[in-house]
Amino acid sequence: MRHKKSFNHLGRTASHRKAMLSNMASQLIMHKRINTTVAKAKALRSYVEPLITKSKNDNTASRRKVFEHLQNKEAINELFREVAQKITDRPGGYTRILKTGFRQGDGADMCFIELVDYNENMMATPEEETQKRTRRGRRRGKKKTTPKEETTTAQKQETTTQEAEPETSTTKTEPETTDNQIAPDTKSQPAEKPAEKTGVVEKEKSKDQKSEDLKDQDKKEKDPKSEDKKQVDSEKQTESKTAKSKNKTDKPQSEVKPETEKKTTKTEDKKKEENKVAEKKDNKTEETKSGETKSVEAKPEKGKTDNKKSEDKPEDKKDEA
Numbered sequence: 001m002r003h004k005k006s007f008n009h010l011g012r013t014a015s016h017r018k019a020m021l022s023n024m025a026s027q028l029i030m031h032k033r034i035n036t037t038v039a040k041a042k043a044l045r046s047y048v049e050p051l052i053t054k055s056k057n058d059n060t061a062s063r064r065k066v067f068e069h070l071q072n073k074e075a076i077n078e079l080f081r082e083v084a085q086k087i088t089d090r091p092g093g094y095t096r097i098l099k100t101g102f103r104q105g106d107g108a109d110m111c112f113i114e115l116v117d118y119n120e121n122m123m124a125t126p127e128e129e130t131q132k133r134t135r136r137g138r139r140r141g142k143k144k145t146t147p148k149e150e151t152t153t154a155q156k157q158e159t160t161t162q163e164a165e166p167e168t169s170t171t172k173t174e175p176e177t178t179d180n181q182i183a184p185d186t187k188s189q190p191a192e193k194p195a196e197k198t199g200v201v202e203k204e205k206s207k208d209q210k211s212e213d214l215k216d217q218d219k220k221e222k223d224p225k226s227e228d229k230k231q232v233d234s235e236k237q238t239e240s241k242t243a244k245s246k247n248k249t250d251k252p253q254s255e256v257k258p259e260t261e262k263k264t265t266k267t268e269d270k271k272k273e274e275n276k277v278a279e280k281k282d283n284k285t286e287e288t289k290s291g292e293t294k295s296v297e298a299k300p301e302k303g304k305t306d307n308k309k310s311e312d313k314p315e316d317k318k319d320e321a
Contacts, residue, residue, distance in 0.1 A: 032114060054066055
């Protein structure tokens, strides 16, 4: 009869079971980690944890009670000297079971059983995650802004950009505005800053220019040849631009032909070429016609001679009659 025998016998007798659990407990205390089956690990957990709580009080009485179960002096010294110091703040739950899969031979469910405070990797990960985690709210859709709100936001943005201008480098060239480009709205421009702020901005700009000039001088000292080439290229570009501008200004209006005149000249040239081709064709046709007429004129002469002979013959016959 097996009434109210809820614990797992593990297929062993009582003596065998107690010897096995004491041996596994001493090995767990010495090595801090053991690979066993899940059933044995659960039985070992309920066997070892009461012994670990007794190690918090380092007395002869507690040592004797633990020695009754373990029967190993080295394991008791390890438990009372080192393990007890790490477990003082933990109120139970000293072991952890990590499943590793099934054994290949009989398909038993295998696992690791270990002491919680000696697994540094598992102890470090939750703290790091709590530090790195940051809550990010969901991005809501942008609200529809009225024209008044748009102007105010534009003014705020421009003021911030003007305050950040001293930090930016002065070498950046602003894009040249052409006639085709549309001028910006004057309504969205902010009010002018007071004279004090502008003076500060100018001082900061002058400092930036000085620092950039010093950098340029250092570069020139390092590689003067490359800078000479750059100067020559820049001079050539300026000369070409000035020459083009002079040519445009010097040309009178009569010389400047509009696009329509160019198109008309092209059409006239095409017409002349077509007329030449047509004249050549006409000349060829005339030559062929003249050759045909000559052949036709030569034929009727033969006919006339035949008619004359026929006319002469009847007259001769009349004379004979």
